[in-house]
Amino acid sequence: MITSQPLAVRVRLIEPLSPTLKRVSLEHADGGLLPTSPPGAHLALILPGEKRQYRNSYSITTGADQRSRYEIIVRRTADSRGGSAFIHDELRLGDVLTSALPNSQFPLQNRARKHLLIGGGIGITPLLSFLPQLRARRDWLELHQFSTRQEASVFEKLLDPFGGHDVHVNVGRQAVALADLLARQPLGTHVYSCGPKQLMDAVNDTALALGWPPVRINLESFGAFGGDAFSVTLSRSGREIPVGEHESMLEALENAGVQVPSLCRGGACGECLSTVLDGVPDHRDHFLTTEQKAEGKLVMPCVSRARTPYLTLAR
Amino acid sequence: MTIKSRPVYSTLKIDLSGRRHLLMIGTSGVSRDALAPGVETSAFDEQWTIASNSLAIPVPDETTTRHSFRAEAHLLIALRRRLKDERMGLRLYAIGTEPFLWNVRGLASEFGMTAEEVQLYATGSAARRVFCNHCRTITSGVTTNVFQCSGCGAHLFVRDHFSRHLNAFAGVQVDAEAPGELPDIEELYL
Numbered sequence: 474m475i476t477s478q479p480l481a482v483r484v485r486l487i488e489p490l491s492p493t494l495k496r497v498s499l500e501h502a503d504g505g506l507l508p509t510s511p512p513g514a515h516l517a518l519i520l521p522g523e524k525r526q527y528r529n530s531y532s533i534t535t536g537a538d539q540r541s542r543y544e545i546i547v548r549r550t551a552d553s554r555g556g557s558a559f560i561h562d563e564l565r566l567g568d569v570l571t572s573a574l575p576n577s578q579f580p581l582q583n584r585a586r587k588h589l590l591i592g593g594g595i596g597i598t599p600l601l602s603f604l605p606q607l608r609a610r611r612d613w614l615e616l617h618q619f620s621t622r623q624e625a626s627v628f629e630k631l632l633d634p635f636g637g638h639d640v641h642v643n644v645g646r647q648a649v650a651l652a653d654l655l656a657r658q659p660l661g662t663h664v665y666s667c668g669p670k671q672l673m674d675a676v677n678d679t680a681l682a683l684g685w686p687p688v689r690i691n692l693e694s695f696g697a698f699g700g701d702a703f704s705v706t707l708s709r710s711g712r713e714i715p716v717g718e719h720e721s722m723l724e725a726l727e728n729a730g731v732q733v734p735s736l737c738r739g740g741a742c743g744e745c746l747s748t749v750l751d752g753v754p755d756h757r758d759h760f761l762t763t764e765q766k767a768e769g770k771l772v773m774p775c776v777s778r779a780r781t782p783y784l785t786l787a788r
Numbered sequence: 789m790t791i792k793s794r795p796v797y798s799t800l801k802i803d804l805s806g807r808r809h810l811l812m813i814g815t816s817g818v819s820r821d822a823l824a825p826g827v828e829t830s831a832f833d834e835q836w837t838i839a840s841n842s843l844a845i846p847v848p849d850e851t852t853t854r855h856s857f858r859a860e861a862h863l864l865i866a867l868r869r870r871l872k873d874e875r876m877g878l879r880l881y882a883i884g885t886e887p888f889l890w891n892v893r894g895l896a897s898e899f900g901m902t903a904e905e906v907q908l909y910a911t912g913s914a915a916r917r918v919f920c921n922h923c924r925t926i927t928s929g930v931t932t933n934v935f936q937c938s939g940c941g942a943h944l945f946v947r948d949h950f951s952r953h954l955n956a957f958a959g960v961q962v963d964a965e966a967p968g969e970l971p972d973i974e975e976l977y978l
Binding site: 584585586587656657659660662680683684688 | 877
């Protein structure tokens, strides 16, 4: 059981990195050191919007050795569900936010002989948290960040403290052939990827086709929420809750006042696991096994949706 | 009684998720029971064998699929060189005595290969390498339940407790409380 003990953090710095990216630096609201944030950890923040409260999880980009602050980088997207827009428009220096303790579902594999890091866009954030430790240990690594031309300099700057011949910012997906990159990796390599779903799917499928064991492929999804609208029926109360195109099933349930335990909100931790009684889930998580997904009796409402116009959950 | 550390071996199957399949053979010839039904030795991209013969010279030709080595040490050195240059997608298989299997497995681990990428099948002599828990000497070729340590001379009881790290079974002094009082000695590991 993962416990979500609350933590109060204060905004100490907000820096714009690009027109759509902001870096937020958070310190312990009571002063002193923050709990150690393991590499690949995310911070589940509660954001007090005007209309409603948002719960968003962001990767902590600072390393485990950094306990005076946590940094997160937030992208404002046109179809933001509210949380990221809140951070961009309303969050002020000195504001105190509640969060869960940092928790990593995307850990560094300490026995890897080499670490291959592949980021796409803002997916660079968890990879940044790996670098202090990898560099301190002088581990064998290779990092490829895929970026648009406009943002390449932003990512170059973020990677600068860890730069070397093994760190590359590539403009456009075609700049590096994934098949060549994955085919030339030595035995004992772990690949870690975070970014758009198409990138992670390509990394996963290409690596599997090249004979990589699945346990060596580490993916961190930050959730593809959108999809067709559907409705969720709760078996106990019989309530029917609509899920809109731009909200997750978990958010729809929360907005309707249904208490669902959650933590990573990205399909990794398993905290919001729910039982499906009717309907066919559209699985988008990394928690359930392929067999469990095929069976269709369990669903992770934080990222998954429905293939049918309705879904009945045992709640 | 079974001990968790005691390795369990299954017959070798070609792992179709892999791209290259390398078979190490530590015994003379491949016993049919080492391979799962339907698996032929020709299914492996390469077979490396030990000739136990000073005339054996491996051919440095990449298209050759069968390589024969003078001795186990000779094969292991070539394997180390090979694994250093290998890429992800390799699957390693080994058939032979336990000490041979775990020498191969130890090399594979050194190059980051994990259980998903290596299959082992024990066959041939069951003689054990035994680690003296007291003086740390490893004695090879132990076939009895109790033997005298080649390092310190203690009478050691051979346990089923196997160390993958040391590639040896644990041996503990059997007459510590009553010196000279030994159980009946039996040939168990032939």
